[in-house]
Amino acid sequence: MLLGVCVLLASLPAWLGAADFDHHFSYNHRIQDPTFEQERETTPYDQLSTEEKQYVDAAIDGRSFDFEDDSREMPSVVERGGTDYALDSARSVDWLNPGSFGPVLGGIAGFWLVFEAVQHERAHLGPHGV
Structure with a gap:
């Protein structure tokens, strides 16, 4: 059970350090x-750069963009x-990246080890826990 708890607890900082995030931009x-x-x-x-204007115009026309990094600061409004447009700029996990799903699989394995250890103990203690 201790091994399962260690694997489970180690998966969280591994995921936080290795997970890959993508950035979505749309109207x-x-x-x-x-x-x-x-x-x-x-x-x-008028204060936007040429590149930002292209992204904003395309987003207002219905396109959406996914960026691999967060190097762009896109405006929200x-x-x-004379018209104000609200734009979404959200960060999401790229689950296809091994850095994202690898630690999650480790966490699931840790949870499974803890679950199996508890089931093993219950089977050997008997119906009254003795």
Whole structure:
């Protein structure tokens, strides 16, 4: 059981250190009445770089993008032509990367070892735990 607990506990820091994250960018909706926070976070379209303008235009036209790294800081609200647009910029786990699913499999194996150890103890203690 101790081995299972160790494997289970070791999988969490291994996953945190090795997991690969992708970054998704897409259009969410047009903002009719912006909140104070949205007004504060609004980036004027003219202040965007050429590359950011291309991504924002394509996102508003319906495309979505997945980036392998977080080197781009994409805006969450853009004001273009007097209209505010809300954009999603989310981080998600890339489960196909071995650094992401390897530690998860280790955690499942650790959980299985603990479960089997408990079942083994229950089988040998008898019905009354003696």
